[in-house]
Each structure stands twice: as structure tokens, then as C-alpha cells.
Amino acid sequence: MSSTDNSGFKPGFKREDKNDMIPTGLVRAMFALPVLALVLVTFAAVTGREKAAIPPPAPVLEEWSIRMIGHDAQAVTVLREDGSVLADMDHGGFVTVIQNGLMTMRRRHGIDPTLPVDIIRFENGRLAAIDPLTDYRVELTVFGPENHAAFEAMLQDY
Numbered sequence: 378m379s380s381t382d383n384s385g386f387k388p389g390f391k392r393e394d395k396n397d398m399i400p401t402g403l404v405r406a407m408f409a410l411p412v413l414a415l416v417l418v419t420f421a422a423v424t425g426r427e428k429a430a431i432p433p434p435a436p437v438l439e440e441w442s443i444r445m446i447g448h449d450a451q452a453v454t455v456l457r458e459d460g461s462v463l464a465d466m467d468h469g470g471f472v473t474v475i476q477n478g479l480m481t482m483r484r485r486h487g488i489d490p491t492l493p494v495d496i497i498r499f500e501n502g503r504l505a506a507i508d509p510l511t512d513y514r515v516e517l518t519v520f521g522p523e524n525h526a527a528f529e530a531m532l533q534d535y
Contacts, residue, residue: 432516435499441535442493445476455531458493464531471524472531475506475515482513496532504528 420426443463444456453469453476456462466472480490488510495507496517504517504525518525 432503433501435501435503437497438500439498441496441532443496443535444491444493445472445479446491447473447476447480457535463534471520471527475517478515479506479508479513482508482511486511496528498532 442458444458444460446454446456448454451468451470451473453464453466453473454462455464455466455472464472469476479494483490483492492510494513495509497505497507499505502518506513506515506517506528508514517528
């Protein structure tokens with residue numbers, strides 16, 4: 378008998394001892410989970426259910442209009458509304474992340490990515506980047522104190 382003789386091999390999904398490698402119930406649950414998620418999302422969209430993850434409305438305390446111009450994967454220049462330089466960063470970190478997201482959204486809508494975006498401080502302490510031209514909105518306070526501080530430091534010089 379050679380090492381390539383497969384005469385005793387019978388392909389199948391179950392072992393000879395009838396013990397499944399992966400329990401059938403688990404396989405069914407793996408397929409049921411995305412189907413259930415799709416049903417729930419479809420139901421929410423069809424019935425017009427209000428979005429639950431949107432922060433509560435609050436009065437605007439301060440508002441700044443800035444332009445963010447990305448130079449490469451990390452560098453970003455932030456301009457005031459009058460065109461003067463607010464910050465020029467070789468490694469913008471979180472500011473670059475926000476600029477990239479804004480640029481992507483505006484590219485989808487065919488809008489110039491260097492047009493101003495509003496940074497708004499609400500009375501309840503939230504800080505948000507809101508694009509008046511698209512539905513792009515980022516709550517800057519939810520990304521941790523260091524990322525929030527990056528925008529706070531920039532806005533102190535405004």
C-alpha cells in the first residue's frame with residue numbers, strides 16, 4: 378500500500394463517530410446573526426426610527442470656521458477664516474484624521490475639500506466638527522482627552 382492510496386477515505390462533513398467538528402447549532406447561529414442584523418436595520422430604515430446615538434441638542438457657545446488642507450498622509454495646515462495660518466503640523470495626528478474624513482466626504486459630494494468647516498463648542502461642553510456642505514459631523518470630545526486637547530490647543534490661538 379503506497380502513501381498516496383486513499384481507498385479508505387470517504388469525504389463528508391461528519392466524522393465516522395457522528396461527532397461534528399463544529400456544532401450545527403453554532404453554524405446556524407453564525408448565519409442567523411447577520412440576517413437578524415439586516416432585518417433590524419431594514420426595520421429601522423423603513424419605519425423611520427429616530428437615530429439613538431446622536432447627542433442631545435444644546436445651545437451653541439462658540440463657533441469657529443477653519444480650513445484644513447492636507448499635504449500627505451500626516452501633514453496638515455489649518456487656516457483661519459481670513460486665510461491666515463492657525464497651525465502647520467508635520468504630524469497632525471487626530472487633526473489629520475478629521476481632515477482626511479472631511480476630504481473623503483467632500484470628494485464623494487464633488488465639493489472642494491479646502492472649503493471651511495465649522496468647529497462648534499456647545500453649552501454642555503461638547504466640541505464638534507460640522508461640515509455645513511455635507512452631512513459630515515464628528516463629535517471631537519468622544520475620542521479621548523488627548524485628541525480633544527489637540528483641537529482645544531489650536532482654538533486657543535484662533
